[in-house]
Amino acid sequence: MELEELSVAEKAAMLSGGSEWDSRGNDRAGIPSFVMSDGPHGVRRQLGAGDHLGLGASKPATCFPTAGTVAGSWDPSLAEEMGEALGHEAHDLDVNVLLGPGLNIKRNPLCGRNFEYYSEDPVVAGRMAAGLIRGIQSNGVAACPKHFAVNSQELRRQASNSVIDERTMREIYLTGFEIAVREARPMTIMTSYNQINGVYAHENKHLLGDILRDEWGFRGMVVSDWGGSDSAVAAVKAGGSLEMPSPGYTSVRELVAAVKAGTLAEADLDARAREVAAVARATRLDGVGRDDLLDDAVAAEHHEIARRVAEGSMVLLKNEATESATLASVAAALAGGDARPSVFGAPHGVSAPILPLGVGTRVAVIGDMAKTPRFQGSGSSKVNATREENILDEMRKLASASTLSAGFGSAGAVPPVTVTGYAAGYDRQGAANPALIDEAVALVSRDDVDVALAVVGLDERSESEGLDRSTMAIPQAQNDLVAALAATGKPVVVVLVAGSPVELPWCDDVAAILYVGLSGQAGASATVRALTGKVNPSGHLAETWPVRYDDCPSAGWYPAAGRDAIYREGPFVGYRYYETSGVPVRFPFGYGLSYSRFTLADFAPAADGSGVEVTVTNDSDVPGATVVQLYVSGPSRSGVLRPARELKGFAKVALGAGESRRVRIAFDRYTFRHFDVAADSWRVEAGEWTLAVGFDAETLPLTMTYTVTVAAPFGMPVVDPAPAGDAAPDPALGHYLTGDVTHVTDAEMRALFGREVIAPGKPTVFGVNDPISSWSGSRGFVARTIARTLERREAKVREKTGAPDLNTLFILNMPPRAMAKMTAGMVDSAMVDAIVAIGNGRTFRGACTLAAAHFRNRSANKRIAKELDHE
Numbered sequence: 001m002e003l004e005e006l007s008v009a010e011k012a013a014m015l016s017g018g019s020e021w022d023s024r025g026n027d028r029a030g031i032p033s034f035v036m037s038d039g040p041h042g043v044r045r046q047l048g049a050g051d052h053l054g055l056g057a058s059k060p061a062t063c064f065p066t067a068g069t070v071a072g073s074w075d076p077s078l079a080e081e082m083g084e085a086l087g088h089e090a091h092d093l094d095v096n097v098l099l100g101p102g103l104n105i106k107r108n109p110l111c112g113r114n115f116e117y118y119s120e121d122p123v124v125a126g127r128m129a130a131g132l133i134r135g136i137q138s139n140g141v142a143a144c145p146k147h148f149a150v151n152s153q154e155l156r157r158q159a160s161n162s163v164i165d166e167r168t169m170r171e172i173y174l175t176g177f178e179i180a181v182r183e184a185r186p187m188t189i190m191t192s193y194n195q196i197n198g199v200y201a202h203e204n205k206h207l208l209g210d211i212l213r214d215e216w217g218f219r220g221m222v223v224s225d226w227g228g229s230d231s232a233v234a235a236v237k238a239g240g241s242l243e244m245p246s247p248g249y250t251s252v253r254e255l256v257a258a259v260k261a262g263t264l265a266e267a268d269l270d271a272r273a274r275e276v277a278a279v280a281r282a283t284r285l286d287g288v289g290r291d292d293l294l295d296d297a298v299a300a301e302h303h304e305i306a307r308r309v310a311e312g313s314m315v316l317l318k319n320e321a322t323e324s325a326t327l328a329s330v331a332a333a334l335a336g337g338d339a340r341p342s343v344f345g346a347p348h349g350v351s352a353p354i355l356p357l358g359v360g361t362r363v364a365v366i367g368d369m370a371k372t373p374r375f376q377g378s379g380s381s382k383v384n385a386t387r388e389e390n391i392l393d394e395m396r397k398l399a400s401a402s403t404l405s406a407g408f409g410s411a412g413a414v415p416p417v418t419v420t421g422y423a424a425g426y427d428r429q430g431a432a433n434p435a436l437i438d439e440a441v442a443l444v445s446r447d448d449v450d451v452a453l454a455v456v457g458l459d460e461r462s463e464s465e466g467l468d469r470s471t472m473a474i475p476q477a478q479n480d481l482v483a484a485l486a487a488t489g490k491p492v493v494v495v496l497v498a499g500s501p502v503e504l505p506w507c508d509d510v511a512a513i514l515y516v517g518l519s520g521q522a523g524a525s526a527t528v529r530a531l532t533g534k535v536n537p538s539g540h541l542a543e544t545w546p547v548r549y550d551d552c553p554s555a556g557w558y559p560a561a562g563r564d565a566i567y568r569e570g571p572f573v574g575y576r577y578y579e580t581s582g583v584p585v586r587f588p589f590g591y592g593l594s595y596s597r598f599t600l601a602d603f604a605p606a607a608d609g610s611g612v613e614v615t616v617t618n619d620s621d622v623p624g625a626t627v628v629q630l631y632v633s634g635p636s637r638s639g640v641l642r643p644a645r646e647l648k649g650f651a652k653v654a655l656g657a658g659e660s661r662r663v664r665i666a667f668d669r670y671t672f673r674h675f676d677v678a679a680d681s682w683r684v685e686a687g688e689w690t691l692a693v694g695f696d697a698e699t700l701p702l703t704m705t706y707t708v709t710v711a712a713p714f715g716m717p718v719v720d721p722a723p724a725g726d727a728a729p730d731p732a733l734g735h736y737l738t739g740d741v742t743h744v745t746d747a748e749m750r751a752l753f754g755r756e757v758i759a760p761g762k763p764t765v766f767g768v769n770d771p772i773s774s775w776s777g778s779r780g781f782v783a784r785t786i787a788r789t790l791e792r793r794e795a796k797v798r799e800k801t802g803a804p805d806l807n808t809l810f811i812l813n814m815p816p817r818a819m820a821k822m823t824a825g826m827v828d829s830a831m832v833d834a835i836v837a838i839g840n841g842r843t844f845r846g847a848c849t850l851a852a853a854h855f856r857n858r859s860a861n862k863r864i865a866k867e868l869d870h871e
């Protein structure tokens with residue numbers, strides 16, 4: 001039977017989930033149900049009770065580095081390789097749709113989910129995501145890029161309205177998704193929880209219809225985030241295909257009623273049902289799905305891939321020469337002369353950079369995280385890893401190796417490093433414990449210690465879905481430890497574990513910093529291999545590291561505590577802000593060191609006009625890889641407001657010692673375009689553009705002027721000449737023109753947005769879309785007590801366990817409407833209205849209406865279940 005011949009109720013039933021992870025199929029039309037599973041850096045396949053917070057048990061699977069870390073590789077082909085392995089595991093664990101990658105823009109360093117997102121830049125985010133999607137889908141499994149769109153804070157995550165101007169939305173927050181959709185053709189996409197300019201993402205016609213489907217040509221299935229849909233009818237009209245997880249039959253009833261009433265066209269219902277059916281058919285798992293454990297050989301192979309990804313992603317932030325005579329003499333004694341292998345790219349001896357650690361270096365390993373690793377974040381992405389490693393054991397393994405492994409440039413019976421001892425150094429939960437610091441200092445001060453290796457960073461409570469960080473600092477106990485270690489005079493090498501930038505008050509006092517991010521289950525061995533030179537770090541930062549949190553452009557209004565999250569800073573996100581305003585940073589976007597040295601020369605347009613070329617040389621005797629980055633700046637006499645420069649292309653280049661290569665970076669539809677709001681269209685400004693190449697957003701040794709003409713041969717959708725004459729952006733944009741967005745006025749915002757931007761007020765009446773947390777200000781005793789009890793409970797659990805209570809947090813951030821979407825039909829919209837009445841202090845009336853609505857809902861569900869059974 002054809003899908004169109006099914007009854008309205010049957011088609012409607014396909015548009016919502018049958019359980020936490022399963023879609024509803026239809027036997028009569030031969031459409032199987034399919035399985036969705038998180039995502040994004042490992043498969044979280046739950047067979048028992050499902051949950052979308054990463055709390056319940058799931059099958060073992062490989063935990064790869066998280067997106068924030070993988071982005072450091074600037075290598076879409078590495079992301080693709082990881083995606084292939086992910087898709088393979090999804091397939092073997094009977095998963096049709098893997099819920100990832102996450103590619104929201106990192107608007108502010110404190111977003112609790114930054115570790116799951118790639119970058120502050122849409123080109124990096126889009127291209128990395130495209131790689132992962134291609135890899136996943138090569139297995140016949142659907143990828144599901146998320147969370148579409150403008151979703152950059154966790155506070156009130158289901159009840160927040162992102163207020164943003166159209167141009168910023170298109171150029172910064174949507175371009176990454178556009179690249180992923182156009183380049184990798186994902187079969188599905190997940191809408192975000194939030195509203196965008198007052199309309200929920202899952203029922204946003206502008207987002208899903210005008211942009212995603214009409215402009216980018218997406219033909220797949222749009223699934224809501226779990227509990228993120230609002231009106232089932234509005235979703236179907238706008239292009240939202242599938243509501244997850246489980247509204248039971250409540251949405252089916254609403255859709256059937258709307259078709260009957262003539263307010264919803266059956267053709268729209270058919271279109272959405274076809275989108276769902278297409279995923280079911282395209283991802284049929286040909287009976288392989290074993291609901292079983294991964295094959296041992298596959299697990300071993302994927303552990304190696306996870307290691308390679310981690311190795312290609314970690315970023316060397318600092319690597320200074322050490323003055324330590326002890327180190328030099330010990331190393332020399334052990335190796336019988338000049339112990340520092342030639343991989344240093346600097347003269348041998350005391351003036352060589354501290355990393356990689358020289359042969360025979362005696363290391364004190366410090367830090368609880370060296371022994372009990374932290375390699376992923378909390379929440380729905382949490383993977384039950386197949387293996388676990390830690391840095392201490394990996395260091396010891398290396399030390400016990402009797403001969404040097406290949407790749408060091410010298411041989412002998414001296415182990416690369418020896419581990420003198422270990423000290424925890426700090427309390428994992430952040431409590432001050434001077435005794436732990438004293439113990440670590442005593443160890444490091446011993447004569448048989450050359451180097452202190454300090455593993456520090458964010459703990460489990462700091463980085464989680466559902467909760468933004470409250471500070472950019474790492475726990476004070478750890479800062480105190482690093483300062484105390486540095487004060488011993490021994491060189492300190494810091495291994496930094498964190499999914500997002502942190503403040504580094506001791507940056508100037510340590511010899512080296514290796515930023516390993518959240519590096520997945522093989523992160524420890526990858527780290528040790530980088531520290532000892534087996535691997536040459538080649539990662540570059542995919543987001544700016546500000547000196548301190550207050551330097552961030554959105555620090556003054558992030559996260560928004562009320563309904564409206566106003567994106568006041570416009571396009572000045574990350575380096576677009578720092579490079580325009582001149583605010584100094586700790587490490588710029590794109591930055592990363594290597595054990596090699598690279599130079600650039602001969603920057604010129606490609607002969608065929610399709611891009612630019614530059615010669616990259618590895619000027620050292622160590623093989624290594626770097627990231628060449630292309631930035632563009634608009635014509636000087638431009639009528640368009642722009643950041644000082646924007647990344648438009650990049651290439652990861654691996655070069656042998658002394659090798660040179662001519663590298664080409666192609667222009668594409670994104671290189672010169674801007675979104676012209678008045679014309680509702682993309683435009684290119686003709687004129688003299690400045691193009692620059694370098695190794696980070698701040699260090700751009702080569703620039704050239706490049707003339708863009710109307711006939712620019714790079715396939716632009718719309719090419720227009722520049723506005724005539726001495727064009728200049730609208731002066732009413734005021735502070736935006738200098739990038740000084742921390743001082744923008746409401747009038748300047750009006751000029752940017754092209755409309756009045758309402759200042760958020762404190763709601764006095766709660767609606768279906770206000771989170772339960774807002775009830776703490778309710779005039780009703782019961783509602784107030786519910787909210788405050790939940791808040792207290794969450795604080796207590798966090799205190800006790802050291803990790804956020806994700807369940808309670810979810811309820812606090814949840815608006816009542818979500819209850820109708822996540823309770824398998826137990827709650828419908830009439831019941832939600834009654835619950836809202838309770839929230840507004842009409843406790844008795846609300847409770848009575850709730851009871852009556854409950855019985856009506858039960859009978860209505862029974863009726864529709866019967867109808868569906870009889871079809």
Ligand code: BGC
Pocket residue numbers: 038039051052053099146225226380
């Ligand atoms: C998260 C999604 C996730 C879904 C299913 C939601 O809470 O926002 O990223 O895929 O749950 O677990």
